[in-house]
Amino acid sequence: MCGIIGYIGEAVAQPRLVSGLQNLEYRGYDSAGIALVDDDLAVFKRTGLIGDLALPEDSDQTCGIGHTRWSTHGKPTDANAHPHTDCSGRVAVVHNGIIGNYDDLRTELSEHTFRSETDTEVVAHLVEEQLATTDDLRAAVAAVLDRIEGSYALGVVAAGYDGIVAARQNSPLVVGHGGDGTFIASDVTPLLEHTREVSYLEDGDVALLTGTEVTVWNDGAVVERPTQTIQWDADAAEKGGYAHYMLKEIHEQPQALRQAIAGRLDPVEGSVDLDLSLSPAFLSGLDEIQLVACGTSYHACLYGKQLLELLADVRVTVEVASEYTVGRGRTPGRTLVVGVSQSGETADTLRALRMADRTGIRTLGVTNTVGSTIARECDDALYIQAGPEIGVAATKTFASQVVTLALLSVAVADARGELDPSQARTLLEHVEALPGAVQQVLDRESAVIELAEAYAGGDAFFFIGRRMGCPVALEGALKLKEISYDHAEGFPAGELKHGPLALVTEGTPVLAVVTDGARPEETHNNVKEVQSRGAPVIALVSEAAGVEEFEVGFPVPALGVLEPLVANVYLQLFAYHVANVKERPIDKPRNLAKSVTVE
CATH class of the missing domain: 3.40.50.10490 (Glucose-6-phosphate isomerase like protein; domain 1)
Structure with missing residues (x-):
């Protein structure tokens, strides 16, 4: 996994593939690549960022596929980056998912030359074998699907064959219908600048995309997949x-x-x-x-x-x-x-x-x-x-x-x-x-920025709450660890005395949800426990109760059992600004992906 883009049509494919991959960067990736195809196949891939790809300046191909990879099978290397090719260098494949029986297939394909450690490469070699018996790329891919097990969203092209073949099983794949061509993508985000008309492939679907139309088969029969209009504005993804x-x-x-x-x-x-x-x-x-x-x-x-x-x-x-x-x-x-x-x-x-x-x-x-x-x-x-x-x-x-x-x-x-x-x-x-x-919380962002700058050097961060405040504490800790890479832990406030207090020091900020819906009186007692150990406390407090008795307190508008949800916005801002102080890649944290489509 992680991101797929494909285009065939009247326009030059390379810039559309590159911009599509850039719009998929939010999913997280460690390598990237594209394949451009006409009578020949040209593949450009490597570890690192999309901008690191060594792409031709005068490309004129109007068909291609691209991929951003988040490693599952095989380390992040140039060889393991997608697209993957066959022995002849005429077939290229991009894939999200996991081929469950790839070890067995690799053994069966022992006469082929493998260049990567990935499960995906077996698909390219299987297509190569099928094309030795048929001139129909769609039929070749369909025959390959009968041999593979697991989950996949596939995009396949081959030199000398018109079109992109796409297939889906337990991994998302979207078809875009544009004015000057057709697209495939992992989600609609990279399509919005070109079209809002999309259709969603279903499990078992095999689609052939040409520059003017898309035909979908399922179980050997042509099927219709309804076209939907995406209502998001194109700039909603910017x-x-x-x-x-x-x-x-x-x-x-x-x-x-x-x-x-x-x-x-x-x-x-x-x-x-x-x-x-x-x-x-x-x-x-x-x-x-x-x-x-x-x-x-x-x-x-x-x-x-x-x-x-x-x-x-x-x-x-x-x-x-x-x-x-x-x-x-x-x-x-x-x-x-x-x-x-x-x-x-x-x-x-x-x-x-x-x-x-x-x-x-x-x-x-x-x-x-x-x-x-x-x-x-x-x-x-x-x-x-x-x-x-x-x-x-x-x-x-x-x-x-x-x-x-x-x-x-x-x-x-x-x-x-x-x-x-x-x-x-x-x-x-x-x-x-x-x-x-x-919005009231967002309007206090400047105060949260000052707080984040003051505490960004903390040894670790504890988040505590009760009742509705407990899931918010867990979520606050997750946000901080995701984007700042600091150790952060969330738990029910009453559990402090059952172990975590041993880790509380003057260098351990504690963020406490002390609102309605979070049993504030009892949580306040837990706040005193950490204060007596010298830990700095950042309290999110019901507006009606007042924040005066806390050294650092932020008011939460009175909304009963929904107050912890409002308090969570302070925790989001705190996590963001701590990570920003540390100059972390906030939108693309290491080792993480937006949508986890493999088990």
Whole structure:
């Protein structure tokens, strides 16, 4: 993995491939390359940045494919960079995913010369063998797919063959329909400057792209994949004057939240409309809701669990998707599994949802991406509507996920006959006020910058909270470690005395969520514990309580159980500015990718 781009049409391909790869940089990568094809094939690839590629100045080819690689099989080397070629140098392949049986295939292909350690290269050699028996590149690739196991999004070209062949199995691939050609890409981001008309390939699809049309086959038969119009403006994927995408997206949170709730709530009536097919009879009969996710989405689920149990009187469990199994003692018809994934393509979350589906458990996908695999495969899809998020470290999508789960909590409570109208009205009034509350925090950014500069040299950072404050503490620590590379740890505030206090020193800043929704009185006691050990404390405090008794305190607007979500914006800004002081590559942190599409 990580990013694929392909173009065929009337224009010169090289600049479109390069700009496409640059627009995919946010996914993270350690090497890059492109292949240009007409009657001959030319491949340019290497480790390092896209700008390091030694590209021709006079390229005139109108067809090509490109790739940014994040290493899975084989170290980051020039040889392991994509595209990969066959023995003759006439076939080029780019690939996201994992070929599960590549060892066996490599043994079968022992007469071929391999130049890399990757699983992908076997595909190029298999296509080479097929082209010895057919002049149809699409048929050759289709025959190869019958021999490979695992997950893949593939782009294949060959010298002397017109077109790009694309294929997808358990890894996302989008087709773009432009005015002067057609495209393939890992997601829509690199397509926006050329077209908004896209279609999403589905598992088992094999597509042939020419300069004027796209034909898709599945199981040997031609199929239609509907064209969708992307509503994002092209500049929505640009930095908009900010130094980094992450900072831009932190500041986009008020708008993202407005989009997440638009047309969905009536705070006067205390009701929501999420346009789901989950019937009241099904929801009222539930014994359990299982939330499954990874990383930031997992933290959003921990917050959502608290809201669901508070409002809907239903047992809720939260599981890391990679650890999910369908446990014994559950009745499929009385269980709902909710998979939360920003991209809708997270491999571990998809695996968990498919496992649940095979046992007859109903599934709901909560995602940011229309047309994603999770949105298509789940029984229902609920979109967070946050708009494109480019920075690897998730920010605005976390807030939108939590708010969407809050709306889901009201809907489930209503369907189960457990809704307290007064409680629902209060929560929805607070949801409606969230964008303004977040903006108040953003307006205090200059004070956070001063704080980040003062504490950037900390030995380690602890984040503590209770109840809704606990997932925010976990998320705050994750943000800091992701982009600053500092050791940061988040945990329930009450766990301090069960071990972590041994690590608290004068060089260990402690960031504490001391708001409504986070049991502030008890957390305050834990703050005193670390203060007595000399640790500096940065407290995020309910506005009504006041910050005077804290040496460093930031006020959080009064929003009840949603106050920790607002406090999280301070933690995002703190993490960003600590990393900025350290001159870290904030949008492309080492070893990380935006969308993790392999298990």
